[in-house]
Amino acid sequence: MTDAAILTEKLTKHYGSLQAVHALDLHVPAGSVFGFLGPNRAGKTTTIRLLLKLVRPTAGRAWVLGQDVARGSARFLAQVGALVEAPAFYPYLSGRDNLRVFAHTGGYPDQKRIGEVLEIVGLADRQRDRVRTYSLGMKQRLAVAATLLNRPQLLFLDEPTNGLDPAGQAEIREIVRALGQAGHTIFISSHLLHEIEQICDHVAIIDRGQLLRQGTVAEILGEQSALRIEADPIDHAAALVTHLTHITPERTADRQLLIRVPRERAPEIVQALSAASVRVYQVVVERESLEQVFLRLTRAEALTRDEARTRDEVKKT
Ligand SMILES: Nc1ncnc2c1ncn2[C@@H]1O[C@H](COP(=O)(O)OP(=O)(O)O)[C@@H](O)[C@H]1O
Ligand SMILES: [Mg+2]
Numbered sequence: 001m002t003d004a005a006i007l008t009e010k011l012t013k014h015y016g017s018l019q020a021v022h023a024l025d026l027h028v029p030a031g032s033v034f035g036f037l038g039p040n041r042a043g044k045t046t047t048i049r050l051l052l053k054l055v056r057p058t059a060g061r062a063w064v065l066g067q068d069v070a071r072g073s074a075r076f077l078a079q080v081g082a083l084v085e086a087p088a089f090y091p092y093l094s095g096r097d098n099l100r101v102f103a104h105t106g107g108y109p110d111q112k113r114i115g116e117v118l119e120i121v122g123l124a125d126r127q128r129d130r131v132r133t134y135s136l137g138m139k140q141r142l143a144v145a146a147t148l149l150n151r152p153q154l155l156f157l158d159e160p161t162n163g164l165d166p167a168g169q170a171e172i173r174e175i176v177r178a179l180g181q182a183g184h185t186i187f188i189s190s191h192l193l194h195e196i197e198q199i200c201d202h203v204a205i206i207d208r209g210q211l212l213r214q215g216t217v218a219e220i221l222g223e224q225s226a227l228r229i230e231a232d233p234i235d236h237a238a239a240l241v242t243h244l245t246h247i248t249p250e251r252t253a254d255r256q257l258l259i260r261v262p263r264e265r266a267p268e269i270v271q272a273l274s275a276a277s278v279r280v281y282q283v284v285v286e287r288e289s290l291e292q293v294f295l296r297l298t299r300a301e302a303l304t305r306d307e308a309r310t311r312d313e314v315k316k317t
Helices: 044-051 075-079 095-106 111-120 136-147 166-181 193-199 217-222 234-245 263-275 290-316
Strands: 004-015 018-024 027-029 033-037 059-064 080-083 154-158 185-190 202-207 210-216 226-232 250-253 256-259 279-286
Touching (some): 004 044, 018 044, 033 166, 033 193, 044 154, 044 185, 095 111, 095 136, 111 166, 136 154, 136 166, 166 185, 202 217, 217 290, 226 263, 234 256
Parallel strands (some): 033 185, 033 202, 154 185
Antiparallel strands (some): 004 018, 226 256, 250 256
16 A cells, blocks of 8 residues: 555445445555546546545545545645645735735745745746736646645645636646656546646546546556558458457458557567468557547446446336
8 A cells, every 4th residue: 555645445425316436446656647537527526525535435445645534633634735626815915925825824834835836836926916917827826836835745636727728728737747747646637638648647537436447548548559450462361360369350441450459469460461471561550549548438338327227127117
């Protein structure tokens, strides 16, 4: 457990009959930038609230920074930063003075830290200006700065780019990337796939409260790689590939096959084709984007659900 910043075991939160979070097993490695990806109402915010001890689980357990969330005094919260809801700033105070208020109420008297966090989020040159004059993106960066005041080991960011324009989103991504490189563990939720793909090294995909996949971004993308092979004669090639891999390739174009196997199998397939005197013109490794994986998984999940419902209805009749 020492290498896990967050660990959950069948973590569950039901609201009446609604399974907001159901039997979630998460493993967030220390030092990772962990993307928590899911469509609206998937259960992302509820999970984060469970991990911050803001709501009580219906069942299951969670450990944050090695401490059991349900037990004891939640000491781990002192080493955690969180941006779950937009914090309220005083519009007539400067960015710097707002952070002083936060530092004071949070019990972090270190004034030097205020300058540091303003630097990290790129607001040092606007720190004396009233928050009233800030753009939405600047307010959000100030909110991130506030979460950093206590030098957290672990940072929760719940959809931090929501509502921002593309430039504002890119600024937040840059900050997250820099914080990750500085060694913070970051748990960031999003429904934006490209965002997670760009800044995270690990990802969990959830939908309707349930975990669909979890792993490194490379693993999740790699598991769905495919080989596109251009060869002649193509029928012979298709037969050989089917025999070798037990997977029927798709015919995508004249003289082209698409085979859903990991790239590691490319040499053996090419060798077998050559040995059978099939001429291989081109081999391309194709990877699904995280977006395609996500859509495929959530669609598959919806299909399974529909099937189950149909079965239930058949049973009832
Ligand atoms: N306090 C609550 N009472 C009842 N239902 C809730 C409550 N909080 C969240 N939910 C429901 O739980 C589901 C998951 O919500 P949430 O965790 O906010 O999803 P996300 O953050 O992924 O959009 C939604 O259907 C939401 O309506
Ligand atoms: Mg949410």
